[in-house]
Amino acid sequence: MRIGEVARRSGVSARMLRHYEALGIVTPSGRSSAGYREYGADDIVRIFHVESLRALGLSLREVGQALDDPTFAPGDVVADLAARTEQRIVRERALLDRLRQVVDSGPDDWEQVLDVVALLSGLDSEDPSGRQRAALAGDAVAGEVLARAVLAESDLNVAGALRWALSRSGDDVTDVLVSVLADDDVELRRRAVLTLVETTGETATAALRSAVSDTDPGVRSRAVLGLVERGERDVVPELIDLVVAGVADVDAAEALASIAGGDAVQGLVARLGDDAAVRRRIAQALGEIGGRAAESALRELVDDPDDGVAVIAKYLLTDG
Structure with a gap:
C-alpha cells in the first residue's frame, strides 16, 4: 500500500508519515519497482500503535522507545x-x-x-x-x-x-459568601461568616441565622455575635451556650448584658452543673450582667466547693 492510500485510510497525513520515517519510528517495509514506498500490514499496525501512544501524550521519542526498546x-x-x-x-x-x-x-x-x-x-x-x-x-x-x-x-x-x-x-456579594457556608472547609466557612458580619442586608442576616447551627464553634460564635451587632434579641440561648462552652465567652457575656440583662440570669444559673470551669465562666458572666438577680446568684456561688468559683464570686460582689 502506497503512502497516499495509507494516509487516506489511517487519517495520518503523508507529511507526518514521512516524518515518522525520517525519525525511524515507522519505516515502510518495501519499495515498488518504481521506487515508491510500500507499507505492509505490520507497518499499518505500527502506525496505529504510534497514534495510540501519541494520543496518550507521549512524545515521538518516547513512542519510539516504547515500540523498540525491550527495557522500556x-x-x-x-x-x-x-x-x-x-x-x-x-x-x-x-x-x-x-x-x-x-x-x-x-x-x-x-x-x-x-x-x-x-x-x-x-x-x-x-x-x-x-x-x-x-x-x-x-x-x-x-x-x-x-x-x-x-x-x-x-x-x-x-x-x-x-x-x-x-x-x-x-x-452585593452575599450569594458568593452564602454559597460556601455548607463547604467542608471550616476555615472557608469562618471567613465567609466574618465577611457576612460586615455585609448589610436581610439576606446576609438570614445567612448568619443559618450559620448559628454550624457544627464549628468558631462559625457559630461569629454568627451569633454578628446577629447581636445587628440588633437581634432572640439569640440569648445561643449566647449562654457560648459562655458554657468557653467559646468567645467574654464577648458573649457582654452581649448578654447588653440585650438581656437580668433576664439572662436564670438561664445561666440553670447551666451551672458539675464542671467547675463552666461555673467560673458563668460567675464571670453574672458579674458582667450585674443587677439584683445576678448578685443573688453570685452570693450562692460564694460557698461553691471550687475555690476558683468562690473567689470570683466574692471579688465580683466586692467590686460591685
Missing part, C-alpha cells in the same frame, strides 16, 4: 505522563479561574482589564504585605473578585484589607 518501562512513563497532565490541568484551571474573575469584574475597556489583572497578580503574591497593598489599591474592582479573594486569604491583616475594599465596592 511503560508503567513509569505513563505515571510520569499522568503527573505532568495533572500539573497542566492545575495550571489551566488557575488560568480559567483568572479569566472568570476578569469577566466577573465587568470591565468596559482594556485599561480596566489590566487593572483587574494587576490586582489578581498582586493577590497571588507570596508576601502578605504585597497582597495587602494590592487589596488596598483595588478601588475599581468588582466586589465578587474581592469576595473570592477574601475567602481564599489566610492572613488576617490581608483579609481585613480585602473586607475594607469589599465594603467600598458597594457590590
